[in-house]
Amino acid sequence: MPGTCWLVRAGFSGRCAWALDDEALLLTPEGHPPEAYPVRELQGVGGDEYTVGLVVDSQTVALSRLGADGSTLRERLARLWLPARTQALRLAGSGDGAPFAGAVTAGGATFPFRALLFDDVLVFATPGRDVQPLFLALLADVAHDRPAYRVTATGWDGAATVFSKLAGQTDAFAAALADRRAGLAAEAAAALASHLPALPLGGRAALSAAWPPGRMMELSELERVAPGFTRALASSWLAMLPRKAQGETLLAWATAGKVFLGYSRSAADQVPAQAPAEDAPEAPPASSDEAEGAEASGPGDPTAPLWLLAGRDDGWLLECLSLADHATYRFAAGEQVPGLVSQLLCAPQFSRTALYQPLEELVGDQAEFAPAARDLPFLGALRARFTGRMIHTSVAAWKRALDSPFPRA
Structure with a gap:
C-alpha cells in the first residue's frame, strides 16, 4: 500500500513517499534515506480523514496531504497497530481478543477507542495515545445502563471508565465483560478450594x-x-x-x-x-x-x-x-x-x-x-x-x- 504525503517530524518538513505492510510503515523523505517504523513500536496512532499522526519515541510524526488515501491509511494502520502493540507490551491475555470500538470517558474527557477484550484484560487505545490495560480483576463492578447504551466499569479504587457509542455492540460488550469476570471468579473459587x-x-x-x-x-x-x-x-x-x-x-x-x-x-x-x-x-x-x-x-x-x-x-x-x-x-x-x-x-x-x-x-x-x-x-x-x-x-x-x-x- 504505497503513496505520497507531506511529512513533519523532528528535523524534517517536506515531501515524502510512504509504504505500509503488515509489519512496518516505510517513510522515504525527499532527499533522505528510507526510515522504517515497526508497527509494534509505535506509541500512538491518530489523525483524521486526511492526516495520520504517529507517536514514535515520545515524538510526533505527522503525515498530511494524503489525498484520498488518508482515511484508508489511518484505518489500516490503526487495525494493524492495536494487536501488534498489545503483543509488544505483553498485554495479550488468554482468549481470542474480541474487538470492540466506540467512545470511552475517563477523567472527565471522552475519546473514540478501539479495544480487544481478552479473558483477563480489556486493552484499549484512544487516538494518539498508547494502549491501556483495564485489568478485569481490578474491577469492583460493571454496570450496564441499557436505556443510555452505556457500560460503566468501576475499579476497587472507585475510578470509573464509561464505554458508549458501541454501534449496536453495547449488549454484547456488557455480556462479554460479565462473562469474563465470572470466569475469573470461578478460577478464584477453584484456587481457594484447593489452597x-x-x-x-x-x-x-x-x-x-x-x-x-x-x-x-x-x-x-x-x-x-x-x-x-x-x-x-x-x-x-x-x-x-x-x-x-x-x-x-x-x-x-x-x-x-x-x-x-x-x-x-x-x-x-x-x-x-x-x-x-x-x-x-x-x-x-x-x-x-x-x-x-x-x-x-x-x-x-x-x-x-x-x-x-x-x-x-x-x-x-x-x-x-x-x-x-x-x-x-x-x-x-x-x-x-x-x-x-x-x-x-x-x-x-x-x-x-x-x-x-x-x-x-x-x-x-x-x-x-x-x-x-x-x-x-x-x-x-x-x-x-x-x-x-x-x-x-x-x-x-x-x-x-x-x-x-x-x-x-
Whole structure:
C-alpha cells in the first residue's frame, strides 16, 4: 500500500513517499534515506480523514496531504497497530481478543477507542495515545445502563471508565465483560478450594468475588471478608509452600496494615523454561547456621502462585511464596506500591526480567521485554521504585539481608 504525503517530524518538513505492510510503515523523505517504523513500536496512532499522526519515541510524526488515501491509511494502520502493540507490551491475555470500538470517558474527557477484550484484560487505545490495560480483576463492578447504551466499569479504587457509542455492540460488550469476570471468579473459587480447604465455604465464596487472581488485598481486609482467613492461610496454603519461612518472617517484620497478599493466574509466563533460576546459590553456605537454614530445593507450586507484599516506613518487600527460584524484590516506600504490584500480577505475560533488568541490557534474547519495561506506566513506576533483589542462598543469610537498610531507588 504505497503513496505520497507531506511529512513533519523532528528535523524534517517536506515531501515524502510512504509504504505500509503488515509489519512496518516505510517513510522515504525527499532527499533522505528510507526510515522504517515497526508497527509494534509505535506509541500512538491518530489523525483524521486526511492526516495520520504517529507517536514514535515520545515524538510526533505527522503525515498530511494524503489525498484520498488518508482515511484508508489511518484505518489500516490503526487495525494493524492495536494487536501488534498489545503483543509488544505483553498485554495479550488468554482468549481470542474480541474487538470492540466506540467512545470511552475517563477523567472527565471522552475519546473514540478501539479495544480487544481478552479473558483477563480489556486493552484499549484512544487516538494518539498508547494502549491501556483495564485489568478485569481490578474491577469492583460493571454496570450496564441499557436505556443510555452505556457500560460503566468501576475499579476497587472507585475510578470509573464509561464505554458508549458501541454501534449496536453495547449488549454484547456488557455480556462479554460479565462473562469474563465470572470466569475469573470461578478460577478464584477453584484456587481457594484447593489452597485454603480449612476456610469455611462461605468465606471462600465471599473471597472468590472480592479476591480474583491478580488483586493484592491487605491482610486485615482479607480477614474481614472471610473471618478465619489468617488462621487458614497459616495452616494450609502457606504451610505447604517453599518460602514458608520467609512468609512467616515477613508477616512478623511488616508494619501493621502493610501486609498484602495476592496470587496470579499462572506461573507459565513468569518462569520461562529457558530462564535461569534467580536464586541458584553461588557458593556453599559459609557457616553452620547457614547450613542449618539452607533453602529447600524444587520448583514449588506453579498453580496460582501466592505473592506477599510486606511494608515498613522505609520500603516494601515482594516475595513469591510459591516458587523457589524467585528473589525477594525491594521497592522504595510509597502508598502506590500495592496498586502497582496488583497491576503487575494481573499482567497476562508478567516477566521478572522486565521488572528489574536495566533498559540498556534488554537487548538480544531479552529485547522482547524492552517495550513493556519502557512504555507501560505501571511497570515504569515500579521500576523507578525498585531498589534491588535479595537472593536466596539460605534462610539465615536472607534474614540478615532483611535487616539491612533499604537502598535508594
